[in-house]
Amino acid sequence: MAGLFRSKRVIGVDLSEDKATLIQAKETFRKLEIEKFFIVEKEGNEEKVFPNIRCKLNFDVEDIIVTNARMDLVIFITMDVPLGLKRKEYEEMAKLEAARNFGIPAGGILSALLGRAGNKAMFAIAKKETISETALRHLEDLGLGEPDVVIPDVFKYLYMVDIGSNGNIIFVVLNFVKDYFAVVLQSFTEILGIRVIFRELSEIVSFIRENEGVDIYRVENVNELNGTAMAFLKRELTDLSLEIDREISLMMDESFQSVGLYNIDAVVLVTDPNVLEGVFREVFFSVNSNLTLGNSSLKYSMNLPNIWLNIYKGALGLTLRGVEGERIEFVSLKEEKG
Numbered sequence: 025m026a027g028l029f030r031s032k033r034v035i036g037v038d039l040s041e042d043k044a045t046l047i048q049a050k051e052t053f054r055k056l057e058i059e060k061f062f063i064v065e066k067e068g069n070e071e072k073v074f075p076n077i078r079c080k081l082n083f084d085v086e087d088i089i090v091t092n093a094r095m096d097l098v099i100f101i102t103m104d105v106p107l108g109l110k111r112k113e114y115e116e117m118a119k120l121e122a123a124r125n126f127g128i129p130a131g132g133i134l135s136a137l138l139g140r141a142g143n144k145a146m147f148a149i150a151k152k153e154t155i156s157e158t159a160l161r162h163l164e165d166l167g168l169g170e171p172d173v174v175i176p177d178v179f180k181y182l183y184m185v186d187i188g189s190n191g192n193i194i195f196v197v198l199n200f201v202k203d204y205f206a207v208v209l210q211s212f213t214e215i216l217g218i219r220v221i222f223r224e225l226s227e228i229v230s231f232i233r234e235n236e237g238v239d240i241y242r243v244e245n246v247n248e249l250n251g252t253a254m255a256f257l258k259r260e261l262t263d264l265s266l267e268i269d270r271e272i273s274l275m276m277d278e279s280f281q282s283v284g285l286y287n288i289d290a291v292v293l294v295t296d297p298n299v300l301e302g303v304f305r306e307v308f309f310s311v312n313s314n315l316t317l318g319n320s321s322l323k324y325s326m327n328l329p330n331i332w333l334n335i336y337k338g339a340l341g342l343t344l345r346g347v348e349g350e351r352i353e354f355v356s357l358k359e360e361k362g
Contacts, residue, residue: 034346078167139214191289
């Protein structure tokens with residue numbers, strides 16, 4: 025009978041260069057209850073480190089800890105693979121191939137199968153040492169220890185949207201906080217292509233912050249920006265949209281299954297901060313009119329408390345990854361910000 029009342033607790037830790045955004049949540053019966061959520065900044069005069077926050081959590085050694093890997097520490101490779109193997113066997117093959125290229129033992133490689141079609145497969149590859157030097161060290165400073173799951177930063181956003189498992193989807197992610205954009209081609213549940221481009225997108229946010237005198241996360245409606253800020257934002261996003269259009273074409277040419285623009289069922293736009301998504305959608309589809317056949321609206325996979333969505337978006341995506349296999353239907357808050 026105990027299995028009927030099963031619950032799972034997950035801690036999503038969204039790491040950046042100078043701060044960590046955390047959510048602790050409990051999943052029961054496809055409902056996610058947010059127990060704790062807060063932001064921690066590095067402290068110290070010389071070498072700044074994260075403070076130990078374990079006492080702020082209802083921490084248990086069985087909690088699932090999910091965090092993100094910096095995009096500059098991850099590479100994506102496509103390989104020819106035999107049919108009929110298990111996921112772990114494919115990932116071991118990718119480790120061996122990457123080890124030959126890096127000139128290090130396979131035990132020093134992390135690999136994750138992202139997608140497979142026929143005899144082709146795509147993997148995310150990282151050196152275990154570089155991940156340990158960043159994510160693991162930060163988690164130890166926070167008092168959490170080794171993570172159970174580490175995913176490339178961009179994928180935390182894909183868990184935030186409900187596009188179902190059917191059809192061909194293009195994700196366009198603009199991360200103004202961590203200075204990159206990415207285009208991802210997903211067919212049903214398989215990732216067939218990805219391109220990540222690093223740009224100093226935080227300069228756009230800095231301009232708006234300085235011009236408006238308020239942090240961008242607190243701007244509830246980008247239409248309320250003054251004329252100078254809005255003109256600057258639209259100009260910058262137009263240039264980005266043209267570049268993204270080129271990257272989409274390159275990604276689809278490089279994908280290992282034949283998918284054309286006419287096959288695309290949806291284009292999902294994601295921005296961090298979330299408040300820029302509306303104006304980005306408007307600009308993007310005015311430039312990329314050939315992509316308007318898809319369903320462009322951003323669909324959240326459950327009812328979300330919008331009051332903190334902008335800041336805690338990445339941490340929530342990581343938390344949802346921790347309950348993978350369960351379709352979350354509703355998110356609620358147990359208590360106020362910790």
